[in-house]
Amino acid sequence: MVIERVAWPNLDEALKDAIAAQCGPVQHVTPVGPGFNSQLAIVVHAERGSRVFIKGLRTDHARARTQRIEATINPYVHAVAPRLLWTLSAAGWDLLGFECVTGRLADYAPGSPDLPIVLECLRLLQAIPAPGLPLKRAEHRWRNYVDDPADLDHFAGNHLLHTDFNPDNILIADRAYFVDWAWPTRGAGWIDPALWALWLIAAGHTPDQAENYAAHTPSWARAPACAITTFVRANHRLWSEIAADHPDAWTVDVVDAAKRWDRYRSAKYGEVQPECPSGPALSANWPAGTGATHGA
Template sequence: MIRAGLNSAIAARVTTANRTMFVKGLPLDHPRVWTQTREAHISPHVPGIAPRLLWHCEADGWSLLAFEHLEGHHADYTPDSPDLPAVMASMIQLSHIPAPALDLKTMPHRLRDYVDDPADLTWFAGNHLLHTEWNPHNILVTGHHARLVDWGWASTGAPWIDPALWLLWLIAHGHTPEQAEQAAATHPAWLEAPTEGLNALARTQRRLWDSIATQSHDDWANPMQEAAISWEEYRRH
């Protein structure tokens, strides 16, 4: 059984006579079982960025996904990590993929509860496919390449949102907000990001992570809350 990962009730390496695969699953009555279907639908649109989906089935009360098994390690987000360029390369590659014709949530919809002024939501709109969940457990580094897993929260929005969400995880792993923004700035879309849009996103992330940390007992929530506070205060001053 594979223990890393935050979104699956089952995560296992399975070896058959013909191949080794990675299988993840949720019970069909789980409130987030829809993320399994979302990930299955996204997979054909992200070849080379995500592990290849082998099959998706629903049986005996479970939704299961099987992916090609890749040897690698979860991304290291500490300062000066050799993994950071590979993660950014995959993020940039993703930004060139048009949003598929799927029923994906938009970033304005996802962040609607975290703004004072609904007009701020217009900054987040766009037709780009976004991963949005940049937890290092969702990044598998194989050689010099980074593969993105866990696409259940894929959304559409402005292209600078992914590097902005990524930098929060960098701060949580030891970067200063300035260092994290410098890393994010290696993404071409960051250079076109509106200052007011970034400020608005920072405010939403502080409120979002305040809410998550209040409700969650997971040990990763508090560092993310602290990172979101740090980034919002950095942008405000």
């Protein structure tokens, strides 16, 4: 699933000239390590010390549309993400130029000082409503992984969701920044905390510990536990499919975390029941999300 990077020396001169027209004369270029979404990922150092992070795909790449998606959503996420400075289509490439944030990738390990920093950024994101754009909908993205289509109603909502909390997508600097907005989604607010919790489990947290972090978001505190359990099972099925198609070490780790979390929820709450309440109502048999007393 890792996309092979193209190095700066191997780019067409026409593309280099187009980049210089955006950034100013290029002094030197720093490559960014391997990733999952970009064929080009570099930091351009220009005159007077200015720096721009540039990511891009060839226009004929299957994922080229994600460049346009990320450019479209960026004005709405300045509170949690680096600002987009410019877009460029030249020499068969689609590029995005962002303000360059000097930071490091987030550490999700138990006890990491990054965890409260990421949580604070997640709480900021939770306050952003989904803009009036043709976003993917959570109830559509997970539609193939539930037993009862009626369960998808619990995934619907009007929150803006990032949905990809791989630590490679979280920069830690003066604060946390959420990057790689390739899959922005409209849905229930508690879905992002749930997706972050899965990565915490993959990083060594127990399901209970991961849920306690998620519980510090108000959306999780309001969510029916049965809705969370349904989503955890659906996400387990999704990651089982991903790992079967791409059996990399990291996908195997995530599907193992998803399996452990699914078993934990089933043992704690039992199998998902058809009387799981719809909307904001809570069933006496299905309390709000675990650790809800920690929510704001």
